[in-house]
Amino acid sequence: MANVFKRVRPSGFYTWYIRYRDPVTGADIKKSVGKTKADAERLLTKIRGQIDEGSYESKQRQQKVTFFEIAEDFMAYSRARKRSWVRDQRSVTKLKEFFGDIPCARFRRSMIDQYIASRKTEQGRNGNLIQASTVNRELACLKTIFRRAYMDQRIAYN
Secondary structure (H helix, E strand, O other): OEEEEEEEOOOOOEEEEEEEEOOOOOOEEEEEEEOOHHHHHHHHHHHHHHHHHOHHHHHHHHHHOEHHHHHHHHHHHHHHHOOOHHHHHHHHHHHHHHHOOOEHHHOOHHHHHHHHHHHHOOEOOOOOEOOHHHHHHHHHHHHHHHHHHHHOOOOOOO
16 A cells, blocks of 8 residues: 655645555555655655565665664674684774764765774874774774674665
């Protein structure tokens, strides 16, 4: 059940909406689209196509998953299976400090570049600048966090 409808205000202004059933939750979704019926129909067709392909569910799922959640999943794996889990714990702590608890869908390459730049200017425990190998280990940890979340189907793309 999906349709396009127009809602007219008492002032005479109107807005086009789409309505469809979310295949993940079963909830009835209504979204404001804009000023033209063609835009509303185009968006509804796109969403129907995503639902048919199965990509709609994974996109919706990824918008809800946060970085802290997948980092904690990775740490559970690391503690159980790796002897180097202490090193992973330090890396995850630094990554959490920088990125915060943002949705995974909002991660961008530019954010990772900013992380690299900021870590290269920080001082380590001995007072010297952080070495490139330390940053590389932290980036490898970040890569593994996202790869494992993708393999567990927690996120739609890596």
